[in-house]
Amino acid sequence: AQSVTQLGSHVSVSEGALVLLRCNYSSSVPPYLFWYVQYPNQGLQLLLKYTTGATLVKGINGFEAEFKKSETSFHLTKPSAHMSDAAEYFCAVISNFGNEKLTFGTGTRLTIIP
Amino acid sequence: DTAVSQTPKYLVTQMGNDKSIKCEQNLGHDTMYWYKQDSKKFLKIMFSYNNKELIINETVPNRFSPKSPDKAHLNLHINSLELGDSAVYFCASSSRDRSGLIYFGEGSWLTVV
Numbered sequence: 084a085q086s087v088t089q090l091g092s093h094v095s096v097s098e099g100a101l102v103l104l105r106c107n108y109s110s111s112v113p114p115y116l117f118w119y120v121q122y123p124n125q126g127l128q129l130l131l132k133y134t135t136g137a138t139l140v141k142g143i144n145g146f147e148a149e150f151k152k153s154e155t156s157f158h159l160t161k162p163s164a165h166m167s168d169a170a171e172y173f174c175a176v177i178s179n180f181g182n183e184k185l186t187f188g189t190g191t192r193l194t195i196i197p
Numbered sequence: 198d199t200a201v202s203q204t205p206k207y208l209v210t211q212m213g214n215d216k217s218i219k220c221e222q223n224l225g226h227d228t229m230y231w232y233k234q235d236s237k238k239f240l241k242i243m244f245s246y247n248n249k250e251l252i253i254n255e256t257v258p259n260r261f262s263p264k265s266p267d268k269a270h271l272n273l274h275i276n277s278l279e280l281g282d283s284a285v286y287f288c289a290s291s292s293r294d295r296s297g298l299i300y301f302g303e304g305s306w307l308t309v310v
C-alpha cells in the first residue's frame with residue numbers, strides 16, 4: 084500500500100516570504116507524485132507532477148517541487164508568497180499503478196499574512 | 198468546454214431521500230472515478246470504472262451505487278441519505294497512457310439536513 088504524509092495541517096507565511104509545504108510518501112514501487120491546490124469552495128487543480136526524469140519539477144503559479152528518493156520526500160516550494168496563494172494544498176501518490184488510484188495526504192492549509 | 202463536468206454543483210436534501218450526481222467527461226478517457234472529500238477536507242477514492250467495468254470499490258456503504266452507462270459517463274446514486282453523507286463528491290477521469298494525469302470535475306457539494 085502507498086501513503087502520503089503532509090507535515091503541518093496549517094502553515095502561515097508572510098507575503099513575499101518562502102513557502103515550504105512538506106510531503107513524505109511511502110511506496111513499494113517507484114511513485115508518481117502530485118500536488119493539487121484547492122481554493123475555497125472550488126475543485127482540485129493540478130499544480131505539478133513527478134513521474135520520471137528530472138527530479139525538480141516546475142508547476143503553475145511559480146511553484147516547484149523536488150523528488151528526493153533518499154528522503155522519500157516531495158516538498159512544495161515557492162520563493163515568494165502572494166496573497167492569492169492562500170488555499171488548501173494536497174500531496175498525492177499514485178497507487179495500484181495501472182488503475183491510477185490517487186492516494187491523498189490530509190492537506191495543508193496555507194495562510195498568507197499581509 | 199469543461200473536460201469533466203458534474204451536476205448538480207450544490208445539493209441540499211433531507212435525510213432518507215435518494216439522490217443522484219451525474220458526471221460526464223469529454224476527454225475520451227477510459228477510466229472514471231468518484232472521490233469523496235469529507236468535512237475535514239480528507240479526500241478518498243470511492244469507485245473506479247474502466248470502460249464501464251467496476252475496477253475499484255473501496256469500503257463504501259452499499260447505499261452508494263455507481264452506474265456507468267458508457268465510458269464517458271459515471272453517475273453516483275445514493276439511497277437513504279444520512280447526515281454523514283454530507284461531503285463534496287468529485288468525479289474524475291484519466292486515460293491509460295500512464296501519464297498519471299487525473300482530471301477532476303468541479304465537485305458537487307452535498308448537504309443532508
